[in-house]
Amino acid sequence: MIHKVFGTLCVILAVAVGSVLHAQKPAVGYAPITVETPARPAGQQDVLQLTTPKMETVRIGIIGLGMRGPGAVERFVHIPGAQIVALCDIEPDRVEKTQEILVKAGLPKAAAYSGSPDAWKKLCERPDIDLVYIVTDWKTHAEMGVYAMEHGKHAAIEVPAAMTLDEIWKLIDTSERTRKHCIQLENCVYDYFELTTLHMAQQGLLGEILHAEGAYIHNLEDFWPYYHNNWRLDYNRGFRGDVYATHGMGPACQLLDIHRGDRMKTLVSMDTKPVNGPAYIKKQTGEEVDFCNGDQTTTLIRTEKGKTMLIQHNVMTPRPYSRKYQAVGTDGFADKYPTPMYCLRPSQVDSHDVPDHEALNAHGPVSEEVQKALMDKYKHPIHIELEETAKKVGGHGGMDYIMDYRLIYCLRNGLPLDMDVYDLAEWCCLAELSRLSMENGSAPVAIPDFTRGSWNKIQGYRHAMVK
Ligand SMILES: NC(=O)c1ccc[n+]([C@@H]2O[C@H](COP(=O)([O-])OP(=O)(O)OC[C@H]3O[C@@H](n4cnc5c(N)ncnc54)[C@H](O)[C@@H]3O)[C@@H](O)[C@H]2O)c1
Numbered sequence: 064m065i066h067k068v069f070g071t072l073c074v075i076l077a078v079a080v081g082s083v084l085h086a087q088k089p090a091v092g093y094a095p096i097t098v099e100t101p102a103r104p105a106g107q108q109d110v111l112q113l114t115t116p117k118m119e120t121v122r123i124g125i126i127g128l129g130m131r132g133p134g135a136v137e138r139f140v141h142i143p144g145a146q147i148v149a150l151c152d153i154e155p156d157r158v159e160k161t162q163e164i165l166v167k168a169g170l171p172k173a174a175a176y177s178g179s180p181d182a183w184k185k186l187c188e189r190p191d192i193d194l195v196y197i198v199t200d201w202k203t204h205a206e207m208g209v210y211a212m213e214h215g216k217h218a219a220i221e222v223p224a225a226m227t228l229d230e231i232w233k234l235i236d237t238s239e240r241t242r243k244h245c246i247q248l249e250n251c252v253y254d255y256f257e258l259t260t261l262h263m264a265q266q267g268l269l270g271e272i273l274h275a276e277g278a279y280i281h282n283l284e285d286f287w288p289y290y291h292n293n294w295r296l297d298y299n300r301g302f303r304g305d306v307y308a309t310h311g312m313g314p315a316c317q318l319l320d321i322h323r324g325d326r327m328k329t330l331v332s333m334d335t336k337p338v339n340g341p342a343y344i345k346k347q348t349g350e351e352v353d354f355c356n357g358d359q360t361t362t363l364i365r366t367e368k369g370k371t372m373l374i375q376h377n378v379m380t381p382r383p384y385s386r387k388y389q390a391v392g393t394d395g396f397a398d399k400y401p402t403p404m405y406c407l408r409p410s411q412v413d414s415h416d417v418p419d420h421e422a423l424n425a426h427g428p429v430s431e432e433v434q435k436a437l438m439d440k441y442k443h444p445i446h447i448e449l450e451e452t453a454k455k456v457g458g459h460g461g462m463d464y465i466m467d468y469r470l471i472y473c474l475r476n477g478l479p480l481d482m483d484v485y486d487l488a489e490w491c492c493l494a495e496l497s498r499l500s501m502e503n504g505s506a507p508v509a510i511p512d513f514t515r516g517s518w519n520k521i522q523g524y525r526h527a528m529v530k
Contacts, residue, residue: 095329095507096499100515101232107239109517110484111322115217115244117477124149124192124216126183126207127199128157129291131221134458135196136161138467140168141456145471151176151186154291183207187214194474196248197221200294201306205230208245212237217244219470222309223491224248226302228511231488235513238484246470246480247487249313250458253465255450257314257388258443260397260405264318265523266441268411270394275318277311278375278387284343299340299356304498305332305376306356310386312490313482315372317524318390322485325368326518327510332497334360339379362497364510367518374493404428405437416440445469445526469526478527488513 103109121144125132128150139145147165150158155177162172174189176182187195187210195211197204197220205225208218218234224247225231238245251257264272287296298306319325334357341354358379364372375387388399396406406428414420417433429437442450449468453461473480492510500508512518 093507095509096503097509098228098496098499098511100511101236103515104236104240107236109514109520110238110242110244111514111517111521112479113238113242113244113483114477114479115242115474118193118475120144120146121471121474122146122148122191122193123196124151124186124189124194125196125198126151126186127197127203127221128152128154128161129198130289132157132198133161133164134463135198135467136164138456138458138464139471140164140170141452141464142468142471144475145467147173148192149174149176149186149189151183153177153180153182184210187211187216192216194219194470197224198248200291201226201298202294205234209233209237212241212243212245215241215243217474219244219246219248220487221248223307223494224487225491226298226306226494228492228495231491231513235484235488244474244480245484245487246482247309247490248466248470249309249482249486249490250462250466251310251386252313252317252482253445253462253469254314254460255446255462256397256399256403256438258446259438259441260388260390261314261317261524262443263395263397263405263437263441264390264392265525268395268407268437268441269390269392269397270408270411272318272370272390272392274371274373274389274391275315276373276375276387276389277308277313277315278377278385279307279310280375280377280382280385280387282381282384283378284339287343296340296344299378300344300352300354302494302498303334303355303357303501304495305360305362305374305493307376307378308362308374308493308497309490311374311376311388312372312493313486314386314388315374316486316489319366319370319372320522320524321366321489322514322518323521323524324519325366325370326512326514327364327372327489328367329507329509330362330364330493330496330500331505331507332360332362332493332500333505334358334501337379357501360497360501362493362500403434405434407437412437444528473527481526485513 150173158175176186195216197207204220208220211218337354359377362374385400390397408425409423417436453464456464496508
């Protein structure tokens, strides 16, 4: 009897709550803001797993020899099969100074292009170049990449390779039409903790990865004066949104198999007000200026398969450098900053794998000893092959060397590159899409499928290797 009365009360309560909730439902459902996906031009196909004929030597032309560019020359002289054929910078002295690297390595000087903002076009037009490697400021990247491909070259472009959706689609369309590789030079996907963790995730050690975080947190106040013609601070001044998302996006997207079985579907973004950017300009020039980029921006992304990503950008306030790099799996967790660590269920690990298997638990980080054992066991084959040389040659601790090595290795062996033009698109699209969200009260924005229908064609992210 008591049960019956209780049951009836519950039903009445449920109906009452239901009708209140119903009454509170908004009259109109929300729809995310959508942006146009241009139709694929007739006769064009996707470039997933694109391969091009093997080549013994990859002949390279480099455009942009400021703070970043000469390091690439230093690295290429150590990479088998790479040959620097031409160098370009608007500033002639930068070309001359970079030639010294070749001379010091006992190599001939490269052809030099300089003196005008269009000199780079002559470099792209040379018939004896296979790869144009672009290390200029953000505003010039996409135009140079398109021009290089249109002149029969593969294009490798520094981060971010494109700043607008229009630029992104131009790069995709040109790569698909010319069947030339077009990649972004995202080095952070090759760092040791990231690649080891990716390898662990691919072996199932962390279970199903549900959430990934990434960031670019780097206080640039000491660097602003050194960018050519102040391009970087000017860009931040002129544009709201996550304008430099790719170091966080790259490793997170690889963990989540983006366009290899899943795709980013919606994002929402929010920023703080800009404070330190305009204050810096005021201090330098006395001017009160309008400044668009907030000191800190945060973007949340949800994927088609119900995973999430959290991406941050902050180049303005004092914070320890961080790219976040966090992976949340159903059976384990990885976190890189400030101190790399893993947390794992004991059931995930064979007792032979790690020294104190019994001490593993799902609440705290594994011990240093266990972490070392795990990182040794799951070292990525790319690191097994290249770690020693990479550490000697350097470039952000070696990851830049590995990036360049892999680019040349895959081109020489006719393999698909580790990154493709759709990665470039996905990792760069936050610049425009996060701004769109912010300017509309943090409204959800639908993220285009840059593969135009092929995001589920490949299952799982893998590096191409020659056996
Ligand atoms: N992946 C990384 O870790 C990393 C690190 C630093 C910089 N970057 C990227 O590298 C790129 C360059 O950055 P930087 O710090 O070297 O900037 P920088 O200002 O020091 O160098 C840019 C160079 O491009 C040259 N340039 C500009 N327009 C040109 C043109 N039309 N023709 C020829 N040369 C031209 C300039 O003269 C300058 O030497 C940026 O995209 C930046 O985001 C990436």
